[in-house]
Amino acid sequence: MYGEGGRPERVVSSTKVKPLTWVHLAAVHDRGAGSAGEIRMYVDGRLEGVKLLKEPIRPSSGPFYVGRSTFGEPVDFWPGAITNVALWDRALSGAEARSVAARI
Structure with missing residues (x-):
């Protein structure tokens, strides 16, 4: 994601993913938190x-x-499998993110 000034915005997990292990990832963009x-x-x-x-x-x-970036050309391809992709039209709460992860 990029801010209006063109600066990339990233969040990094502190958990190291184990090879050959499925992991549920959820990213939430909450416009209502803080000033921006x-x-x-x-x-x-x-x-x-x-x-x-x-x-x-x-x-x-x-x-x-999903699974790559695009900077003019496709780059940064994800080297694993991706399944059960879902998008919401609102920010999920922490409880909702936990509930979705528990169903997978």
Whole structure:
């Protein structure tokens, strides 16, 4: 995600993923937190990272990709499998993120 000034915004988990082990990841962009919002990352339903934003995330003008980035050309391909992708039109609470992870 990029802020309106073009600066990339990232949240990094403190959990090291074990090879050949499924992990449930959830990223939440909450526009209502703080002055510009925040990004929260959940790993298997546990809150692993929070990034308070200094500027709002700019709206996307292109397609939504899972498992890669695009900077003119596709880059940074995810080297594993991805399944059960879901998107919501609102920020999930911590309890909702835990509930979704428990169903997988």
